[in-house]
Amino acid sequence: MSDPTTPLIWFDGSLRAPDDPLVTAVDHGLTVGDGVFETCSVVRGEAFALTRHLRRLTRSARGLGLEDPDEAAIRAGVAAVLAASGPDVGRLRITLTAGPGPLGSHRFTAGLVPQTVVVLAGPATRSDVARAVRVPWVRNERSAVAGLKTTSYAENVVALAEAARHGADEALLANTVGELCEGTGSNVFVERDGELVTPALSGGCLAGITRELLLEWGAETGLPVREARPGELPLSVLDDVLAGGAHLLLSGSVRNVVPVVQLDGHDVAVGPLCAAARDLFESRMVEHLDP
Ligand SMILES: Cc1ncc(COP(=O)(O)O)c(C=O)c1O
Known part of the structure; x- marks a missing residue:
């Protein structure tokens, strides 16, 4: 052992x-x-x-x-x-x-x-929920390594340390044009108007395997989840989350699919679709270990 x-x-x-x-x-x-x-x-x-x-x-x-x-x-x-x-x-x-x-x-x-x-x-340390903070740094969607999972993760180390200083376990970044992009080790979904919407890959986020599976399994089971249209998810959508008009979900390997319960130090409610997405992922993942 x-x-x-x-x-x-x-x-x-x-x-x-x-x-x-x-x-x-x-x-x-x-x-x-x-x-x-x-x-x-x-x-x-x-x-x-x-x-x-x-x-x-x-x-x-x-x-x-x-x-x-x-x-x-x-x-x-x-x-x-x-x-x-x-x-x-x-x-x-x-x-x-x-x-x-x-x-x-x-x-x-x-x-x-x-x-x-x-x-x-x-x-692995797992939690059923996530606490996130906005950080001032950006993802460069025009970088030579945008979308690649390189070992050059120092930017993420700094951003995550900043999140930890604020009692959070994930930092959320915009891209260079002010769109919501991703976390240091997770993709993000916004629940709004009866849909879950995630930033498009063209915005510079990593093509997360968990994100990809949630999109596929959502489509198969009728969970309304899709990629954002250009300009649909500015970083300011997080203000709607703080105001209670939207909800957040993070996805990533090890973390799996977890609703955000705290944003920028304020408690935020778990959306019904966020909870449904978490349940869908948890049940599917044990049925298909190499989907
Ligand atoms: C920057 C970044 N975005 C998103 C993710 C989520 O990807 P996956 O679901 O493949 O773990 C990760 C994973 O570590 C990541 O490092």
């Missing part, structure tokens, strides 16, 4: 001890954040939606100009950490970097250095 406080680690074909040295000091993921990653929930000992996560990992790697990940090797790593994990394990992390690199931002010639691949499994 695993020790719940330390992650299980798979690297280069085998399980490793927590204090094993694995990655070189010149790994380009370490020096400049030149890498991509995925986080999946672990449900009943299986990685939830692994196929979709691996697809997105490949998309992100291609977006950075990295070679396609070796999916068979990663699946073997996932199987190895899950086989060794106990009941406390609730999340899985797959990290892929460009491998050893120069000290600057340029890379060694593709294919000449091995990529670094690490698979980790560890405990």
